[in-house]
Amino acid sequence: MIKLNVNGATHEVDVDPSTPLLYVLRNDLKLNAAKFGCGLGQCGACTVMVDGKAVFSCLTPVMLIEGRQVKTVEGLGTIDNPGPMQVAFMEEQAAQCGYCIPGMMMRAQALLEANPGASDAEIRAGMEPNLCRCGTHMRILSAVGKARELMKTASVAPTAGEGKAS
């Protein structure tokens, strides 16, 4: 049994310690935001936050993150009460097919939590590891810019799920 803390809730999962975090999130915890893209850490669709930093969950065996804090898009808000990052992506209509978007949101969340006043250039540089094949990069960039402003005004934003048991 491996103990994982995801979006503030503790889970015990019965998996091989070498299982990628992505599979545990999707298959065992039914948190389907993070996506499988390349499985090689090259596309960013699987990006989640671990202890506040963006990581590729497809390349992260769960054994490495026991006892650490994992956050996924499900931890950013709910359908009824979306968090600032989610509001920004909806308002800017940043998704086309949407497959890369959860990864984009988590990379942006990690970036803005570490650097709330990130410049446009810093955002552009920070988002570099994540790819979008539809080509909605400009909308994604404006969504992250909007999230930066929303997060400033809503510093006690709803981080749904946090602190609650699942």
Next chain:
Amino acid sequence: MFRRFFLGLIGLLIITFCGFLIYAWKPAISPTDPPDRASFDQALIEQGAVLAAVGNCTGCHTKPGGRSFAGGLAIPTPFGTIYSTNVTPDPKTGIGQWSEAAFTRAMREGVDREGRHLYPAFPYDHFTVVSDEDNRALYAFLMTRQPVEQEPLANELPFPLNIRMVLAGWKLLFLDDGAYQNVAAQSAERNRGAYLANGLGHCGSCHTPRNALGAEVAGSHLAGGEAEGWSAFALDTGNAAPLPWTRDSLYAYLRQGWHEEHGVANGPMAEVTGNLGLLSDADVGAIATYVVSLMGEPSEQRKQAADKVRELVAKSAAGVINVSATTGSGDKALERGGAIYLAACSSCHDGNRPQPFGGINFHLSTALNAPDSQNLINTVLFGLPAASGRQSAIMPGFAATMNDEQLTDLLAYLRQEFAGKPAWQDVASRAADTRSGKYHVSVRPSDGIERGPDNIGARDK
């Protein structure tokens, strides 16, 4: 009697000091107006571009995200931080007022136009041998770049190293001047390679160990050194590549930035191979011929070990996963390391995708066979960032995924499993210092010809 001796001694000291001052004092060379582009032959400018690539001038004289050749890159040294200068032809802040004579003097003697001694972070200890003709071409190239007005940053050096006159003493001790001498017994190709590698190429600046005063150790030419937080491997008989380099493999590696038997150039070497893309095949071949001649013919023992490695790599390519150290060894650290390898590394490093886009099979890794773990730590933590705007080999960094303990276990496993060597003893402390930035590492994309955008030099700040 004693008084006379004492006065004599003081007199002698004064004379010696005056002599040193005369030696150390260099006159200014009169400023000139920036030469007109039309005053240079186009072919000469083009030749200069190639030579600037051999010298990797842009590597230091361009800051990531900054304007080409405008300087400002922080170069950490054991003595303090030195900032590269602006070598664009801007008359106020660059070298726009430098005549060709001033430029050649800087290359040969390490003195700027105004007569100030330059710090040997600028590798004039190699450039002394650059020919007049090559200096002329370099001058033509640099003087026809876009002028950029950007004041050089002040170096951060403690007293007395911040007094430039001190450098005259350093030069007295360590600087050999004089033109390059061909060795008659060697082929023209090898001589050409030695001229490029030891002159403009300044391979020794990274690949030769340095003494306490920062000078290359005379008897240890290319015996392995350090550059920007990376170990620069030995290029002499001490080279640790599992499959010995050949003229052809080294030629291909320098030409394309990777080789299937050795992997992808990483760290500052990625810039070097990126730069060499501008060279003619003949000159790249000459450098390969020269360097491989220094490595010498591999011993019988090394050849046998290489055959064994080829066998293991072939097996692995056929889908046989070797987990000998992880199963039944009873060593918990090795077992944990092996599990991390299988889960996080093997999908690329034991897959069947060919290099450079698939990872190297670790049986082939020089870094794993090296005397220290630094390059492996750098690569695991920071990966290999993507080059800007074009195809390149990449590797994700694992700094946010793996803690130092896990990294230590992983490296212990890799070292035993793939190099058959005892674990490095200081991985945990090195990893901690590297992660915190106490030990400064420059992270570069593979095969970067120009310094890329700001984000990739994450450790430059």
